[in-house]
Amino acid sequence: MALNPANGEKYNNTTDPTTTAPSLRRKLNLSFKHRRRGASYIFFARIFHRRYLLILAILYIIGLVTCAGPLLTILHPPPPPEPGSLYRSHELFQKLWPEIQSDNTSVIELSSLWRYRRRLKEQRACPNATAGCQPASPGLRSYLIVDANGGLNQQRSSICNAVALAGLLNATLVIPHFDLHSVWKDPSEFADIYDEDHFISSLKGFVTVVRDLPEELMETYDFNITNIPNIRVQAWAPARYYLDDVYPVLQEKRVIRISPFANRLAMSMPSHIQYLRCLTNYKALRFSSPILTLAKNLINRMTERSLNSGGNYVSVHLRFEEDMVAFSCCVYDGGEAEKLEMDLIRQKGWGKKFKQKNRVIAPGLNRINGRCPMTPLEVGMMLRGMGFSNDTSIYLASGKIYKEERYLAPLYKMFPLLQTKESLASADELAAFQGYSSRLAALDYMVCLFSEVFVTTQGGNFPHFLMGHRKFIFNGHAKTIKPDKSKLVVLLQNISAR
Numbered sequence: 001m002a003l004n005p006a007n008g009e010k011y012n013n014t015t016d017p018t019t020t021a022p023s024l025r026r027k028l029n030l031s032f033k034h035r036r037r038g039a040s041y042i043f044f045a046r047i048f049h050r051r052y053l054l055i056l057a058i059l060y061i062i063g064l065v066t067c068a069g070p071l072l073t074i075l076h077p078p079p080p081p082e083p084g085s086l087y088r089s090h091e092l093f094q095k096l097w098p099e100i101q102s103d104n105t106s107v108i109e110l111s112s113l114w115r116y117r118r119r120l121k122e123q124r125a126c127p128n129a130t131a132g133c134q135p136a137s138p139g140l141r142s143y144l145i146v147d148a149n150g151g152l153n154q155q156r157s158s159i160c161n162a163v164a165l166a167g168l169l170n171a172t173l174v175i176p177h178f179d180l181h182s183v184w185k186d187p188s189e190f191a192d193i194y195d196e197d198h199f200i201s202s203l204k205g206f207v208t209v210v211r212d213l214p215e216e217l218m219e220t221y222d223f224n225i226t227n228i229p230n231i232r233v234q235a236w237a238p239a240r241y242y243l244d245d246v247y248p249v250l251q252e253k254r255v256i257r258i259s260p261f262a263n264r265l266a267m268s269m270p271s272h273i274q275y276l277r278c279l280t281n282y283k284a285l286r287f288s289s290p291i292l293t294l295a296k297n298l299i300n301r302m303t304e305r306s307l308n309s310g311g312n313y314v315s316v317h318l319r320f321e322e323d324m325v326a327f328s329c330c331v332y333d334g335g336e337a338e339k340l341e342m343d344l345i346r347q348k349g350w351g352k353k354f355k356q357k358n359r360v361i362a363p364g365l366n367r368i369n370g371r372c373p374m375t376p377l378e379v380g381m382m383l384r385g386m387g388f389s390n391d392t393s394i395y396l397a398s399g400k401i402y403k404e405e406r407y408l409a410p411l412y413k414m415f416p417l418l419q420t421k422e423s424l425a426s427a428d429e430l431a432a433f434q435g436y437s438s439r440l441a442a443l444d445y446m447v448c449l450f451s452e453v454f455v456t457t458q459g460g461n462f463p464h465f466l467m468g469h470r471k472f473i474f475n476g477h478a479k480t481i482k483p484d485k486s487k488l489v490v491l492l493q494n495i496s497a498r
Contacts (some may be wrong), residue, residue: 065362084365087332089378091495092408100384100414110388123199126278127271127445142250143213144171145225147259149179151186152193152438153446153461154262161265163237163280164206164273168239171256172208175199177225179260186438193438195286202284206276217255222461227258238266239273266280281465282472283316287442294429295446299422302447305417306393313393313419314383315451317444317466319373319458322405323349329361330372334403370414370485374457376401376411378492382483383455384414395451397444397462420449455481 007044062417129461144166148158175190200209205313221227250256326345346354394415401408456463470478
């Protein structure tokens with residue numbers, strides 16, 4: 001034993017004969033490994049503990065939200081839907097159907113709807129008829145070319161405006177070209193829809209109309225009208241704009257082309273220009289012979305099937321086609337499947353128009369504001385509520401109804417005498433019209449024109465033109481039903497109604 005010089009303690013300076021250098025290294029290595037394992041265990045234990053606490057915190061938050069949601073709903077329930085914002089007409093129909101079915105008494109008699117008997121010979125004349133004559137142009141003629149876009153009646157509007165503009169600019173009008181639209185998909189040309197010879201002759205002395213540009217002008221543009229520079233015109237441009245900005249170009253180039261032309265002329269025009277619109281719409285635009293021939297047959301057959309009401313019938317213009325439902329962004333009773341289907345149709349027909357950042361889609365608000373197309377069921381309930389009995393003859397003017405079998409069945413139940421162009425005409429008669437939406441719409445237009453009562457459900461060019469045309473040919477004696485849909489949707493959502 002010996003003293004430690006540092007602290008005076010005794011220490012053993014003898015070496016254990018059994019302890020060798022290798023054994024000491026092994027002991028040191030084992031000690032190091034145990035310490036390293038212990039440190040690793042502590043490290044991973046801390047990580048596991050933190051993750052465990054994190055998982056517990058997440059579970060706590062989820063539980064809190066899950067429990068608090070229903071609790072907040074109970075304590076602060078969401079406000080009830082605005083009156084008229086939901087489509088519940090189908091539920092109301094199911095509830096009221098027994099009463100509707102048993103009530104077949106008619107308050108409205110079509111045969112005595114008007115004390116005044118309408119006569120076709122009492123047509124109104126377009127005002128200021130002598131003011132529309134086009135003066136002779138000194139020197140070379142100038143020409144106006146327009147592309148009419150849209151469906152049948154939007155194209156009709158473009159034609160009327162084109163004649164008016166030709167009169168304003170003292171230009172010769174080239175027969176308008178019809179654009180092929182991705183929605184209507186009708187490749188018809190002017191002569192397929194209207195009588196070209198009648199159109200040209202009716203406007204003679206007011207506006208000169210030709211079928212084609214002169215050859216020398218066509219040669220200038222390599223016989224391709226699309227090579228003619230297109231003038232982009234703002235919507236509803238006034239007369240002053242055309243006289244100040246467009247007329248000088250016309251004088252210089254001798255020909256101008258405006259595409260698209262829908263809604264490119266202001267409604268307010270000098271009286272002699274308004275006369276040209278009237279003359280074009282009610283006199284010059286006569287449907288082509290194939291359309292008129294079949295339309296007259298349909299009118300005669302509709303009259304024969306309405307003998308119980310003196311040959312009188314009600315026409316209904318229904319806008320519940322697939323594209324119209326999609327464009328309206330309204331919601332009906334098809335659930336999630338309907339929503340997905342409408343999204344695809346909007347994407348296909350209008351691209352990204354409905355996905356723009358500033359685009360707000362509010363189906364409930366659209367319905368409250370009366371912007372949603374009426375379903376066939378809603379039209380039927382409205383007419384039965386007005387007093388039309390189930391033996392009323394009704395002509396339905398429409399394209400292909402969205403989910404026709406489902407939505408049209410209730411209307412047939414309420415009005416078994418319902419007719420369409422498909423039920424009045426044979427398959428052979430309609431064969432030449434299939435695939436041409438504008439020609440089919442022209443048939444509907446003519447049958448509606450001569451109905452005793454016309455019902456419009458959505459607005460648009462078709463009813464606007466038709467209401468004016470009916471007033472014109474019957475000297476103002478034409479009955480139209482135009483529902484106030486903002487009030488109607490409130491009634492149709494009231495399931496407690498009796």
